Amino acid sequence: MNVLDGERMSGQLDARGYVPAGEDEDADVVLLNTCAVREKAEAKVYSALGVLGRRKRERPGMVIGVTGCVAQVEKDEILERAPFVDFVLGTGQIERAGEIVEEIRRERRRVLAIDLPKDSPVYRFEQIRRGSPFQSAVTVIEGCDQFCTFCIVPFTRGRERSRRSAEILQEVRALVEGGRCEVMLLGQTVNAYEDPDESFGLGELLLRVSRVPGLKRLRFLTSHPSLVDDALVDAMAAGTPIAPYLHLPAQSGSDRVLYRMKRRYDRTGYLATVARFRAAVPGIALSSDFIVGFPGETDADFEETLSLMREARFSNVFAFRYSARPGTASARWGREKEIPGDVAAERLGRALALQEQIQSEINRALVGQRFEVLVENRDRKGLLRGRTACNRVVHIENGDGVAAPGSYVEVDICRGLPNSLIARIPVPVTAMPEGPPW
Numbered sequence: 001m002n003v004l005d006g007e008r009m010s011g012q013l014d015a016r017g018y019v020p021a022g023e024d025e026d027a028d029v030v031l032l033n034t035c036a037v038r039e040k041a042e043a044k045v046y047s048a049l050g051v052l053g054r055r056k057r058e059r060p061g062m063v064i065g066v067t068g069c070v071a072q073v074e075k076d077e078i079l080e081r082a083p084f085v086d087f088v089l090g091t092g093q094i095e096r097a098g099e100i101v102e103e104i105r106r107e108r109r110r111v112l113a114i115d116l117p118k119d120s121p122v123y124r125f126e127q128i129r130r131g132s133p134f135q136s137a138v139t140v141i142e143g144c145d146q147f148c149t150f151c152i153v154p155f156t157r158g159r160e161r162s163r164r165s166a167e168i169l170q171e172v173r174a175l176v177e178g179g180r181c182e183v184m185l186l187g188q189t190v191n192a193y194e195d196p197d198e199s200f201g202l203g204e205l206l207l208r209v210s211r212v213p214g215l216k217r218l219r220f221l222t223s224h225p226s227l228v229d230d231a232l233v234d235a236m237a238a239g240t241p242i243a244p245y246l247h248l249p250a251q252s253g254s255d256r257v258l259y260r261m262k263r264r265y266d267r268t269g270y271l272a273t274v275a276r277f278r279a280a281v282p283g284i285a286l287s288s289d290f291i292v293g294f295p296g297e298t299d300a301d302f303e304e305t306l307s308l309m310r311e312a313r314f315s316n317v318f319a320f321r322y323s324a325r326p327g328t329a330s331a332r333w334g335r336e337k338e339i340p341g342d343v344a345a346e347r348l349g350r351a352l353a354l355q356e357q358i359q360s361e362i363n364r365a366l367v368g369q370r371f372e373v374l375v376e377n378r379d380r381k382g383l384l385r386g387r388t389a390c391n392r393v394v395h396i397e398n399g400d401g402v403a404a405p406g407s408y409v410e411v412d413i414c415r416g417l418p419n420s421l422i423a424r425i426p427v428p429v430t431a432m433p434e435g436p437p438w
């Protein structure tokens with residue numbers, strides 16, 4: 001979502017005649033698009049601002065703006081701590097970035113725009129400067145109503161607001177006509193989507209979008225386990241172009257911790273949801289998020305997390321050490337429930353090691369199977385690299401001259417590594433010339 005916000009703001013500047021400045025060039029306008037989901041990302045904002053402040057002393061005409069989630073929570077504190085910042089733009093005001101930059105260059109005054117709208121979001125999607133010529137993200141819902149006790153997102157992105165499906169379909173059609181055949185529908189809780197006019201949910205939206213002619217792959221991110229319904233499972237079971245891949249954050253395997261996180265499901269319910277998808281969608285790959293060292297997490301709770309990972313066998317896991325975000329419920333619980341840093345680090349190491357072992361086993365078992373891959377780019381060794389529909393990274397050993405970034409190609413998996421697969425494009429078998437065997 002953050003990357004897409006950046007693309008939206010870049011597009012607004014393009015439309016006003018600005019061109020991108022290189023890393024080493026002196027830019028006239030710098031927008032710092034920020035993330036508040038972890039403590040480290042937030043600290044980086046102030047250190048980046050220190051560098052920009054020094055640059056601005058040499059170029060006083062420069063316009064500096066802070067946008068995104070840190071802007072939304074820190075608000076006027078940024079303007080106070082960094083007096084050289086010209087504007088602070090919250091997540092609900094991204095559509096105004098271009099016009100505000102122009103206003104500041106004209107009137108040289110400071111702007112704070114942080115209102116979170118309550119209405120269905122409307123974008124000038126044709127103005128977005130898309131990063132990839134063959135893949136694109138499309139926001140379908142903004143905000144979150146879940147208020148998990150550790151999470152800052154409901155405060156930085158506001159309450160849920162779904163986009164009209166007619167506009168989403170219009171955007172997807174335009175993307176596919178422009179050659180972007182892989183589309184990812186985005187939302188903080190994407191399966192909370194509800195069309196403002198017809199009240200249908202994500203399952204029906206997926207089916208409608210999947211019927212856009214020329215669309216090759218349709219993904220969506222991020223689903224909340226408690227909001228999975230039959231319509232979503234059925235839509236995924238419909239198959240291509242809906243990709244057999246689901247990111248379903250579990251966060252913990254312990255009922256006690258899940259309750260304290262206010263996740264609204266328990267371990268049994270989560271595993272039942274996993275089983276539903278596995279039964280309905282052949283070959284589905286599931287990935288997940290985990291927070292390790294949540295306040296009050298005991299050794300036994302953590303063992304439950306490891307056992308859930310063993311049971312669910314995710315294709316990929318994003319695991320992080322808990323970090324308190326100011327303003328959230330868990331940050332107010334006080335220090336006595338905090339898990340010491342070395343204990344949390346040790347648990348994280350164990351979770352990652354277990355997942356690496358599971359991924360190695362899963363990936364080795366894929367050797368000999370054939371997948372269609374969208375070639376995305378090249379790896380460090382210069383091999384073409386792409387992704388399967390189930391979101392697995394594939395390095396292609398013999399891709400040169402046959403495939404290129406943006407093309408779809410069938411490959412046979414020849415090796416499974418913990419984080420990726422090595423594959424070859426099958427070589428057509430040449431018929432032996434007819435005649436006597438000499």
Ligand code: SF4
Nearest residue numbers: 144146147148151153
């Ligand atoms: S559902 Fe996701 S975005 Fe919403 S509060 Fe929970 S973790 Fe944050």
